[in-house]
Amino acid sequence: MAFHRILRSFTALALITAALLTQIAGCSSKDGDTAQPGTSLTLLNVSYDPTRELYKEVNAAFADDYRRKTGIDVRIEQSHGGSGKQARSVIDGLQADVVSLALGYDIDQIAAKASLLPADWQCRLPCNSSPFTSTIVMLVRKGNPRAIRDWGDLTRQGVSVITPNPKTSGGARWNYLAAWAFAQRNGRDPREFLAALYANVAVLDLGARGSTTTFVQRNIGDVLLTWENEAYLALKEFGADRFEVVVPSISVLCETPVAVVDTVAMRHGTRNAAEAYLQFLYTPQAQDIAARHGFRPRDASVAARYADKFAPLVLVGIDSFGGWPQAQARHFAQGGLFDQLYGGR
């Protein structure tokens, strides 16, 4: 019996391999924006970690919409990872027609290091090319046993904080800046405040998803600093009976921008479809999907519908840190403020 099973699985393996080889030989047809109704094309959206679930749904909706309007079948492939790492991959040749990353700085890098899109890419779409935004909130265990209400509570002795490493994670940089903004506006010395906060960090994961898993799955830490959408996803996946979202008094306005990677899309002949895809993100339909996945919509009517989901709070944009290039150089570069206050403990 065992022998037959082995034989059967090997026959299956051989068949699959053969099928794949023929498939590779047969799929060299070129997509073109000359694509006619009835034809199909593929877009690759290279994105950051917490958007997997969002884009799965958005992509299906866009494919329907695009087929109805143009008669062209569009399939959108997804690639997810840490925002900085994904930008690096696009620079090294990952064939992204579209990027949707955690912060503008990472797309700036693609423009600067590989010239795959113009430096002024962020002016091309409405709202700084960010169809939805997010902010940084806190996730605590049910009943909030450590009574954490705001950033100030995170530096208390014995509070264990989970946040990813700002050197590798886009979300972690937003976490850091949100805490900085709180200290600035509450008469605390930001450096001392952040040094005290990071002294309380138990695990410094590489990315936002890693931190969520540490907090939720491995049960480490009293409070997780994370994207609002990531906090809602954790509630949905692991039960609202285990965790609570704490909205602080102040946080950052996280613009998570999108852009067509011109050079790649031109070569693939997918430019029109890629642009239609990004514009679709601003439609009420896509905005509604985004709101359901915990992203703050830009569309006023959709925002009104989800008003009770997104608590009002003071939001500080990246501009108040002098924009990304300056914030990056001052805080997160080698030997920058983060290195000083984290390494110096």
Added chain:
Amino acid sequence: MQGLATNHGSAGRVLDPGGGFVRRGLIGLALCFVALFLVLPLVAVFHGAFEKGWRLYLAAIAQPEALAAVKLTLLATAIALPLNLLFGLAAGWAITKFRFRGKNLLVALIDLPFSVSPVIAGLIFVLLFGMQGWFGPWLADHDLRVVFAVPGIVLATVFVTLPMVARALIPLMQDQGHDDELAALSLGASGLQTFWRVTLPNIKWGLLHGVILASARAMGEFGAVSVLSGHIAGRTNTLPLHVEALYNEYQFAAAFAVASLLALFALVTLALKSWVEYRTEGKAS
């Protein structure tokens, strides 16, 4: 060989004066170790896989992305194995049967993929074939893609498994010397005949062992492939990468289901090896 065997026997007696106490202790320790580090994780994988029922298990494996990952993993393995076999045989043959200048260098170089971290191996290929690398722009001009596409994954798999067969063959062939080959040649056999009739039968178990190790490593490789993959779901994710993606999507049961598939491949390889060994031994006696 005979001398060695006797030595082992007497050493055993000297080491074990307490009536099997040491022996039993050592066996127990080994069994505990195997149970803790091999059996327990394996049980955990299958437990996690079936935690939400076999329906979800089947659904996880039948997902298009999972099937694509299976295909890609098998493709990379199917390409890496013959290359490995060819290289391993050639290298083993050259190193053990001939004397030539630079032999020690070759032996050292064969081990390079083992000593280099797989992540570095992946980065090497990005530096060579990436858009900012040496050959990237030329490849792009000719519409060829290596990194973040299937060829890069195959390349990474070949690289990390390259020493497997050679490493299994070299000690064996060194041990056997070349007396048999010399005898065959002096009796008038051609070079090819010597290889097929004398050398190959002598090394077939070593060869099989190397191939099995290589296929296991090829299917399980994570680091190098992760750097070169681009993580496009359904296109450039191998099985280990797909497991990671599922885990990151909070689909823990599905992640374990796909992981169990990977474990199953390993068990099948193992079973195949045992079966072949059993059959051949049966014929010989």
